[in-house]
Amino acid sequence: MHVKLGALQRGHRNRIREILDATSVFRDDEVAVALELFDESFASGPARAPYDPGDGVANYEFVGSFSPDGELVGYVCYGATPGTDRTYDLYWIATHPRFQGGGAGTLLLDEVERRLRQREARLIVVETSSRADYAPTRHFYEVRGYARAAVVKDYYAPVDDRAIYTKRL
Numbered sequence: 001m002h003v004k005l006g007a008l009q010r011g012h013r014n015r016i017r018e019i020l021d022a023t024s025v026f027r028d029d030e031v032a033v034a035l036e037l038f039d040e041s042f043a044s045g046p047a048r049a050p051y052d053p054g055d056g057v058a059n060y061e062f063v064g065s066f067s068p069d070g071e072l073v074g075y076v077c078y079g080a081t082p083g084t085d086r087t088y089d090l091y092w093i094a095t096h097p098r099f100q101g102g103g104a105g106t107l108l109l110d111e112v113e114r115r116l117r118q119r120e121a122r123l124i125v126v127e128t129s130s131r132a133d134y135a136p137t138r139h140f141y142e143v144r145g146y147a148r149a150a151v152v153k154d155y156y157a158p159v160d161d162r163a164i165y166t167k168r169l
């Protein structure tokens with residue numbers, strides 16, 4: 001399937017919720033946080049102007065992946081990490097399960113990296129869980145050059161560690 005990249009709009013909110021729910025790895029409170037970031041960015045029309053390195057405020061940028069018939073199949077949310085020198089957080093990435101394994105996630109990740117290289121970003125940080133159901137996600141990052149930089153034991157819950165991956169650009 002040919003997936004293409006595109007901008008997200010306010011009207012995509014319900015579809016994003018559907019995608020996050022359908023992955024079945026995110027808890028309800030995590031879905032709520034993901035939607036809060038979306039709302040913060042899209043509440044009054046289009047997304048805020050991208051990254052202002054000087055403002056010290058987290059800024060969330062989004063990219064969508066779309067099927068040939070224009071259906072949103074996944075998205076990524078990332079942003080400059082306040083208080084750092086060109087470090088960026090990849091906050092969220094998800095592909096609807098019906099479309100997983102079709103290249104949408106790679107397309108999104110490549111696009112984020114392309115944009116950040118243009119900005120001379122230095123480091124991308126992504127956090128994920130050590131749970132077994134996240135094994136394919138960890139594999140996804142590892143194969144794409146993300147190295148496990150740290151593990152915070154029992155961070156999310158007992159026996160659910162926070163695994164921090166980084167990639168230098």
Ligand SMILES: CC(C)(COP(=O)(O)OP(=O)(O)OC[C@H]1O[C@@H](n2cnc3c(N)ncnc32)[C@H](O)[C@@H]1OP(=O)(O)O)[C@@H](O)C(=O)NCCC(=O)NCCS
Nearest residue numbers: 023093094095100101102103104105106128136137140143
């Ligand atoms: C991780 C994720 C974004 C990857 O998106 P995707 O569109 O399936 O990615 P692609 O098709 O480009 O790449 C597939 C790769 O991801 C891995 N992968 C992860 N989950 C997969 C799944 N459910 N089905 C198929 N491949 C999956 C595969 O191992 C594959 O690796 P390979 O290219 O070395 O074979 C997506 O699987 C997803 O939404 N997972 C659930 C949500 C999640 O964990 N998000 C990250 C939170 S930190």
